[in-house]
Amino acid sequence: MTRKAIGVIGLGQMGLPIAMNLLEQGYQVWGYRRGNADDFAQAGGLLADSPRAIAGECDLILSCITDDAALRSVVSGPEGIASRDCTSKILVELSTLDLATKASERDQLRAKGGDMIDGAISGIPPMVKERTAVFYVSGGNESLALAMPVLSELSNRVVDFGAFGNGTKAKLTTNLLLALNLAATAEALSFGIKAGLPAESLIEALKDGAAGSLQFRVRAPMMASHGWDKRLAPTTMILKDIALINQLSAEMACPTPLLSEATAFYRNAVDEGYGDADAAAIFAPVAKSAGLY
Missing domain, CATH: 3.40.50.720 (NAD(P)-binding Rossmann-like Domain)
Known part of the structure; x- marks a missing residue:
């Protein structure tokens, strides 16, 4: 029925x-x-x-x-x-x-x-x-x-x-952590591959370990394979959410220094033409700066 x-x-x-x-x-x-x-x-x-x-x-x-x-x-x-x-x-x-x-x-x-x-x-x-x-x-x-x-x-x-508005505030809190998580994933993966570790073995070892996370499990393989054309959320969307987080943090006088550092990952990816690609594409400029390609 x-x-x-x-x-x-x-x-x-x-x-x-x-x-x-x-x-x-x-x-x-x-x-x-x-x-x-x-x-x-x-x-x-x-x-x-x-x-x-x-x-x-x-x-x-x-x-x-x-x-x-x-x-x-x-x-x-x-x-x-x-x-x-x-x-x-x-x-x-x-x-x-x-x-x-x-x-x-x-x-x-x-x-x-x-x-x-x-x-x-x-x-x-x-x-x-x-x-x-x-x-x-x-x-x-x-x-x-x-x-x-x-x-x-x-x-x-x-x-x-x-109260009305707290749902959005909770999501911004979540996305602050997500943005940091993705940036950390890109940096750690670049570090490990640069050290000579096979990407597939490294991802398998890390994904369920002490430092694993949903974002790592989903996007580390996308980073390693350059598979960011399969878009879950574009890089520009993460930057849009970062702007909302920055707006709220300024209103609350609550510093977010780690996010300020991580924002460069997303801006660099957009500047290099990855704005419409999945946010996993932040790995591209990180890996490039490490001389991986």
Whole structure:
């Protein structure tokens, strides 16, 4: 039996597996993507021509989008959700964006009778598909209570961080650690290979050892094989998140000296033409500076 309608805006690397999981759970899923969405439609999803149209079909909508401008278009734009009555409409916003923009767009929804949950996803796309990614959420208790049954079907770990904005802050904390982890992986791998160790044996030895991590297990093989064309998250996206972290750290007067050093890894990769490649490409300038190629 088909269950109630859920909307998904942004059918990209995170949004598409979310939509597919909802379809598998028996929901009617309405989706919106600015580009081609044949993969979603072929799986049984229903395509809408605007966020406004999705709000006409669904009370609960999830969004995974790229930037602040996209969120403004989705919510307060001419064809946005808030261009219509939003009574009983809840938007679960799962993108890593500027907090002030999220709060402003939440206010636009509330003015029309709706609400927004501030959220974020910690994990890579395969983890979203497997429902093992961690969902960070924050905001109105009543809205979250209504959304939680659906979110719990998308992940076995949904963490409520309380006040609106804390979901994004938790994701920025996560991405600070991620950025350092990737930079350390690139440097350590370059060091080991330069020392004459076979890359494959080195990765196998380190991945489950005392210094291993998810990021190492996923991206060290990509670094060693120069396989960063298989993009999980582009280098430019990491730099975008670093800018958000720096903005929040400045507001809090909380220094992040290690991140300041690591930022050069990402900037160097962008400067050398790897901005659209997976963030594993930060290994390229590191290895080059070590004389590995």
